[in-house]
Amino acid sequence: MPNERTYKVADVDTEWRGDALWIRLNRPERRNAYDAPMAAAIGAALEDAPRARAVVITGSSGSFCAGGALTTLSRPTTGEMRALYATSIRLFDAIRSCPRPVIAAVNGAAAGGGNELVVACDLAVAARSATFGQTGPRVGSAPVTGATNVMGVQIGEKRAKELALLCRRYSAEDAWRMGLVNAVVDDDALEDTVDGWVDELSALSPRYLEITKISSNIWWNAARDSFSTGVGMLVQALASPDLAEGATAFLEKRRPRFPPPE
Numbered sequence: 001m002p003n004e005r006t007y008k009v010a011d012v013d014t015e016w017r018g019d020a021l022w023i024r025l026n027r028p029e030r031r032n033a034y035d036a037p038m039a040a041a042i043g044a045a046l047e048d049a050p051r052a053r054a055v056v057i058t059g060s061s062g063s064f065c066a067g068g069a070l071t072t073l074s075r076p077t078t079g080e081m082r083a084l085y086a087t088s089i090r091l092f093d094a095i096r097s098c099p100r101p102v103i104a105a106v107n108g109a110a111a112g113g114g115n116e117l118v119v120a121c122d123l124a125v126a127a128r129s130a131t132f133g134q135t136g137p138r139v140g141s142a143p144v145t146g147a148t149n150v151m152g153v154q155i156g157e158k159r160a161k162e163l164a165l166l167c168r169r170y171s172a173e174d175a176w177r178m179g180l181v182n183a184v185v186d187d188d189a190l191e192d193t194v195d196g197w198v199d200e201l202s203a204l205s206p207r208y209l210e211i212t213k214i215s216s217n218i219w220w221n222a223a224r225d226s227f228s229t230g231v232g233m234l235v236q237a238l239a240s241p242d243l244a245e246g247a248t249a250f251l252e253k254r255r256p257r258f259p260p261p262e
Contacts, residue, residue: 009041009044010038010041011025011026011027011034012024012025012026012038012042012045013026013060014045014048017195018198018199019053019054019198019202020052020054020056020195020198021045021048021054021056023045023046023058024057024059024060025038025042025057025058025059025060026059026061028061028062030069031065031066031109031111032061032064032114033067033068033069034065034068034069034088034113035068035069035084036080036084036086036087038069039084039087039090039091040087040090042057042091043090043091043094046095046102049100050099050100053198053201053206054100054102054197054201055103056102056103056104057095057104057105057121058104058105058106058194059106059107062107062108063109064106064107064110064114064118064130065109065110065113065117066112066113066114067111067117067135068084068088068112069084070139070247070250081234082235085145085231085235086231088113088116088145089145089227089228091117091120092116092120095117095121096220097217099214100213101122101123102123103121103122103123103124103198104117104118104121104123104125104181105191106118106125106130106181107127107187107190108129108130108131109130109131109132110132110133111132111134112133112134112139112141113143115133115134115147116134116143116147118132118180119147119150119154120146120150122213123182123197124182125181125183125185125190125193125194125197126172126176126181126190127184127185127186127187127190128185128186128187129187130171130175130184131172132163132169132170132172132174133163134147134163134164134167135250136167137164137165138167138246138256139247139249139250139256140240140244140245140247140256141243141246142164142230144226144227144229144230144233145230145231146227147160148164148226148230149223149226149227150219150223151163151164153219153223154179155178156178156179159178242259245257246258
């Protein structure tokens with residue numbers, strides 16, 4: 001068992017809890033949305049995973065993750081956006097290539113890239129108050145790093161397109177019925193439930209769990225090229241008025257007024 005310790009890097013708290021490495025996103029003022037340094041810190045924390053039996057990713061202050069931080073999207077630079085997109089891909093790849101099972105303990109809103117973070121994790125347990133949904137077209141973007149490809153394998157193409165295109169919000173029970181999460185529990189039982197799942201995993205062979213996990217990445221690997229293609233398209237669209245209007249409307253908490261199609 002690893003030594004018990006905690007540490008914090010770039011708005012990410014890491015804690016050893018028994019056999020599990022808990023990674024907690026901790027930027028509550030922006031609902032744990034990640035920027036490039038924060039995404040990189042989560043990926044760096046996963047480098048400790050081989051010493052654990054399982055990894056748990058969760059959020060702080062009643063939020064799971066609101067995806068990529070939108071604070072500069074109304075005035076984006078190509079470099080900033082390339083960095084954010086690239087670190088998103090690296091983060092999700094780090095979860096998928098992690099030799100240990102990664103459990104999403106969804107303690108609040110999982111929106112946009114936060115919903116894709118759930119898609120990337122191997123297992124997901126949701127608090128009853130948690131919500132799920134994509135935000136891309138609503139904020140002048142597109143969810144190309146999981147929601148437009150891998151999520152269709154997990155919950156079916158029509159349902160995945162519903163989430164990606166309509167940008168609705170779904171309850172934890174909705175997410176369970178769709179197959180986006182494995183279980184829904186009362187809010188105050190979330191962490192104890194996840195601890196129980198870790199105990200189950202700890203009784204199994206880590207070597208053969210790793211083989212099982214990495215072998216299950218066949219559909220993720222097949223979709224991997226579409227991530228890069230989608231990100232390339234997003235970077236090319238940085239100067240579009242849709243992106244500026246979507247991000248500005250989000251920050252101003254109003255309905256966006258997108259220009260009509262050309």
